[in-house]
Amino acid sequence: MTHDDDFADLDRMLAALPLEEPPAALRSRILTSTVYRPAPAVHAWEFWLVGTVLALAAWLLWLVATVPHAGERFADLTARLVEQGGLTSLTTLLWLAVGISTAWWISQLSFPTARRVRSR
16 A cells, blocks of 8 residues: 555445445434524523513512502602703704614615626
């Protein structure tokens, strides 16, 4: 056997091995479990997100139901944060509307792809 790419002996030995036939429909079962596998209805991160939001909503509902004046305190806190953040200013609301409108219009733009010239 030479040291270069002569693998004829190895090929003959591999061909002489007593191999069993693969099970029936092995290829279709592999494809069904990998390539043709349907996408899950709900991804794991979506499940955790919904669970977290539901837990937070249940906690807030329990808090409002059991603590006296919790709803009023929450509304007052929200109003103060909006006021201190400057979100009641008409100028802020105008710039917020302009920003949202600009982002929406930019997202609607479509750019044609450049044609590639094939060279042989």
